[in-house]
Amino acid sequence: MTIKFYDDEISSRFLIGTALYPSPAIMLEAIKASQAEIVTVSLRRESGTEQSGQNFWSFIKDSGAKVLPNTAGCKSVKEAVTTAHMAREIFETPWVKLEVIGEDDSLQPDIFGLVEAARILNEDGFQVFPYTTEDLVVAEKLITAGCEILMPWGAPIGSGRGLNNIYGLRSLRAHFPNIPLIVDAGIGLPSHAAAAMELGYDAVLLNTAVAKAGDPVLMAKAFALAIESGLQCYQADPIEKRDMAAPSTPVAGLPFWNQDHA
């Protein structure tokens, strides 16, 4: 089952980052193993002057995946907008993963700057993937600003803590049933990614959990399986939790010595 991100039909629900791998060769193998169709690329940090990052970017282009350039490291609206323009030129895509960082240590998004930058970029023809929190009001404002996708965090970038606020993420899903929602950041384990998909999220974006694993290629595969598993779980409509175990077979008529175990 495909999903539409702006004008593009996408099959894989796994978006993977391109930073922090032991080598570009391992990065390419991990992307392949992830079966991701979309890779994120950080421009600001790796760019330097316009041409100096070309060699690394050519590896990413070689992966055959669609590039989602990001504005990682930008801390103001102006920086983020400038970086997005640079990305559009280099990768010839209207897509941009918009990050406006509000706090250096946790890399928490500055949601005020985010909404402002999203408005400017959407008006300028960009297709913005905003990295945000699970806050409903911010989400609403991003949509008003023209975003057709939301990317709430699971936990702070690189923390590997999983889904910090499951209730908040669930509310966001319930409030925006028709907006593609991608959990971005904070994922550490495949089970975290599966949990996000089980909540009905449309996709998961991660980087550190794969790139910094002992075997990034194997971990990429593990995440691909988990994300697919979570998606199928959601589609299969799982049972609800109950306060007491529900017997799956009727107890009446069982021999008395089995009653205790029913």
Next chain:
Amino acid sequence: MPSIEIIGSGITGLSCAAFFAERNCDVTVISSSNGPDESCCSWWAGGMLAPWCEMESAEPLIGELGLETMKFWEKFTSSYQKKGTLVVATPRDLPDLKRFGRRTENWRQVKEDQITALEPDLAGRFTTGLYYPEEAHFDPRQVLPELVSYLESKGVKFQTNISLSNQELNVPSKADHRIDCRGLAAQDHLNELRGVKGEMLLIKSNEVKLSRPVRLLHPRIPLYIVPRDNGLFMVGATMIENENRSGATVRSVLELLSAAYALHPALGEAEIIEIGVDARPAFPDNLPRILHKGKTTYLNGMYRHGYLAAPAMAKRLVEQVLGENTAPDHFEQFCEPDLSTGNM
């Protein structure tokens, strides 16, 4: 014995010269600069010989080459100091220390009092760390001139300030073999080669003394600090996927300095002596390669492992060029076949 023309006077070129000279070859080193100086990456290196720590993210080959190379350096240079490496993390980053330990070998865990015994100036600053007793360090800026004098004593000739154009390099050498060790400058011939930017600082402190390289782990800004003579410390190094060598960014310098400050606040009073920047030559797998093309053999892609890998790679290159290929089997996969008929 055959005549050998080596192009490039960084650690790779000089290592090749050393092994060819040992076989009594007639060796000439051609350098585009004054010899080993700030124009080559080797000048800016930390000089850590840390094959075990590097295993945190490098391929096993680097560890194997590193072990072999350390024996070479131990014999070769008096500035070789086997004092180990200390790896520490702030309380919040202890998960990284755990991971680092899991990925590496040949360490022992040290608690606060043992850290103090190793590095008295770090007393009370870290509760736990990893100590790699077999690792060593030296000052590349002492080793490079030492290598040059050694080579001169062996009859190796140096031709400095000769920048060969691509055209000149396409004409076969008059020597029996040309060894191209130009690092990133060989990009025109080796199209898979890329530069990985690195920024480093040289600071001077009279307050803080360290006996060995100390690594401070951080999820985004890993730092190492290598003590040198006269109160100098090399603080490094960023790893950025671009080839821009025009200058260090404010952000990189800020990050390196804050990490140094986190290691010891007294380093806040240190003087900044130098801010260095260069780009490391690397192939896509970040492993070194020997490539043969007609009479030219390339040794390149040392990445961040020049001092750790160059002598061991040079030894293999010399064996291959002189037709006595005794390289162990595992090495073969990293040597490309003769490319004289193919495209590079």
